[in-house]
Amino acid sequence: MKAALRLAASLTDDIEESTVATDHPTVSLQLCSRVERADSAADPGAGLVHLYLDEVEVPSPGDDEVLVRVEAAPINPSDLGLAFAGADIASAQAGETAGRPSVSAPIAAPVMRAMAARLGKAMPVGNEGAGIVVTAGSSEAAQALLGKVVALAGGGMYSQYRCVKASICLELPEGTSPAEGASSFVNPMTALGMLETMRMEGHTALVHTAAASNLGQMLNRLCIQEGVPLVNVVRKTEQEDMLRDAGATFVCNSASPTFMDELTEAIKATSATLAFDAVGGGRLASQILTCMEVAASSKASSYSRYGSSTPKQVYIYGSLDRSPTELHRSFGMVWGVGGWLLTPLLAKVGPEVARQMGQTVAANLKSIFASSYTREVSLAEALHLDAVRDYARQSTGAKYLIKPHLS
Numbered sequence: 214m215k216a217a218l219r220l221a222a223s224l225t226d227d228i229e230e231s232t233v234a235t236d237h238p239t240v241s242l243q244l245c246s247r248v249e250r251a252d253s254a255a256d257p258g259a260g261l262v263h264l265y266l267d268e269v270e271v272p273s274p275g276d277d278e279v280l281v282r283v284e285a286a287p288i289n290p291s292d293l294g295l296a297f298a299g300a301d302i303a304s305a306q307a308g309e310t311a312g313r314p315s316v317s318a319p320i321a322a323p324v325m326r327a328m329a330a331r332l333g334k335a336m337p338v339g340n341e342g343a344g345i346v347v348t349a350g351s352s353e354a355a356q357a358l359l360g361k362v363v364a365l366a367g368g369g370m371y372s373q374y375r376c377v378k379a380s381i382c383l384e385l386p387e388g389t390s391p392a393e394g395a396s397s398f399v400n401p402m403t404a405l406g407m408l409e410t411m412r413m414e415g416h417t418a419l420v421h422t423a424a425a426s427n428l429g430q431m432l433n434r435l436c437i438q439e440g441v442p443l444v445n446v447v448r449k450t451e452q453e454d455m456l457r458d459a460g461a462t463f464v465c466n467s468a469s470p471t472f473m474d475e476l477t478e479a480i481k482a483t484s485a486t487l488a489f490d491a492v493g494g495g496r497l498a499s500q501i502l503t504c505m506e507v508a509a510s511s512k513a514s515s516y517s518r519y520g521s522s523t524p525k526q527v528y529i530y531g532s533l534d535r536s537p538t539e540l541h542r543s544f545g546m547v548w549g550v551g552g553w554l555l556t557p558l559l560a561k562v563g564p565e566v567a568r569q570m571g572q573t574v575a576a577n578l579k580s581i582f583a584s585s586y587t588r589e590v591s592l593a594e595a596l597h598l599d600a601v602r603d604y605a606r607q608s609t610g611a612k613y614l615i616k617p618h619l620s
Contacts, residue, residue, distance in 0.1 A: 237280055237348050237374065241271045242592055242617065244371035245335040246296050248320065248328045258322030262300045265315035266592055267335060271374045276350040279358050279379050284391035286342030286370040287584065288595070288604050288613040289399050290531060296338045298331070299324040302605040307598040314596040337369030339615070341398040343391035344375075346382070355379040362389060364397035371592060373617045383571050385578065393578055395614060399555070400428040401574040401582040403530075404435050406558045407489050409566070411441070414526070418442035420480065420488035420501055423533055424464070425452035425609045427584050433461050434581045442483035444476070446497070452609060467497065473504060480508040488527040489553065494534030498527045498550055499541045506544035520545015528553035533607055586612050591619035
């Protein structure tokens with residue numbers, strides 16, 4: 214790439230090497246996932262997923278497009294579904310593709326039945342990230358972003374360069390680094406979306422599981438600011454302590470022998486009738502509904518053999534536990550369990566509300582929506598087997614940030 218014309222004045226030390234340019238490289242490294250068949254007599258119908266670094270052409274931006282030099286992109290649980298395609302990570306093997314690290318892992322035959330549409334296709338990975346606009350199209354909107362630090366959720370963000378529509382870029386406040394803005398979409402917008410869903414459906418308080426995660430910590434801070442009662446469900450004592458130190462009023466440990474009693478009392482105190490469950494498998498969703506029913510029945514003026522008339526809803530939005538979801542129906546007849554995703558919610562509320570949510574995120578990236586990372590890796594290091602097995606565990610306190618230009 215030609216010599217830079219100038220350094221963007223607002224950039225921090227994280228991006229001191231980054232420049233605003235009128236030219237750009239012709240190729241970019243990009244992390245891709247490809248599913249292939251691997252039939253065998255022992256496991257007919259089985260498959261393999263390959264994660265590798267590919268060289269892709271860097272296009273010149275169109276009139277309303279910008280070219281972003283990606284400086285930081287987080288590894289979220291939602292990225293792992295595309296990356297690993299339900300493969301057995303415990304059996305993953307390290308390899309090499311075109312002289313660069315790669316990883317392969319087996320996919321069981323039942324999982325492969327859902328993979329027909331992506332067989333043999335290179336799927337770019339990475340939902341979100343942030344970087345610097347180094348080249349811009351001729352439109353006013355594109356030109357206005359030249360040299361700016363932006364966040365975006367355009368897919369394929371585990372890449373050194375991304376060409377995207379200017380309209381999907383979120384310009385970050387001056388002095389915000391790409392690392393600080395890399396997680397501007399998935400977790401912050403999800404937290405805001407949960408509150409939006411609560412209000413749309415007429416609830417007044419929330420229950421949230423896996424509450425010590427980055428998202429859980431954001432939701433806790435957001436609910437404190439908004440005055441929304443929140444019941445945080447965790448599974449470790451140190452997670453309880455962390456959330457209480459952060460101002461959480463109601464924290465319940467699912468590993469406690471008195472968990473059901475504690476959860477019921479917290480739900481009584483908050484009148485929470487809506488829960489967002491990141492765990493998915495096992496009995497947790499059922500336990501939450503049961504505690505909601507007990508809390509509602511305790512306030513009823515008369516007995517009903519059909520249970521309380523209070524609507525109770527659990528939305529499953531994650532799969533930290535991949536076992537079947539078990540429902541032990543001890544929570545009356547007015548209840549619901551369903552899936553929840555951010556993208557359909559944004560489509561439902563419309564572009565103006567979504568834009569306002571994005572502005573709220575940008576204004577609070579260093580406070581309510583601040584993210585923390587335990588390890589920063591290059592694209593190649595993200596494919597080292599020890600790193601893969603670590604971030605694939607999706608454990609609290611093990612969040613990775615990919616920096617595509619690290620050597």
